[in-house]
Amino acid sequence: MDFVIVHTIDRLARNRADDVAITKTIQGAGAYLVSTTEAISTTPSGRLLHGIMASIAEFYSQNLATEVMKGMR
Known part of the structure; x- marks a missing residue:
């Protein structure tokens, strides 16, 4: 298993x-995105949280x- 590890989603x-493109590239390579401080996952809830956090960033x-x-x- 391969991972791309970030401190927070807003650092990605x-x-x-860009977040969508990078995430698709990571998934296309068969790797998993992991945040050291945020509970994102590949579940529907995890993907929703990831999207919300990327939008806030x-x-x-x-602003x-x-x-x-x-x-x-």
Whole structure:
């Protein structure tokens, strides 16, 4: 069994599209994605949680960029 280990899902990708592409590549290689701090799995509930967490990471990144630009103005 092969694994791709990340600390948190938001360290894997900063947008949902990249997260999906990376996850599909990992699965296509026959490996499993493991987060050291989050309970994600290949069950329907685990995939839902992964998607929600990836969406939150994307929101955080976009919101941070907005706030930085606001601060620079």
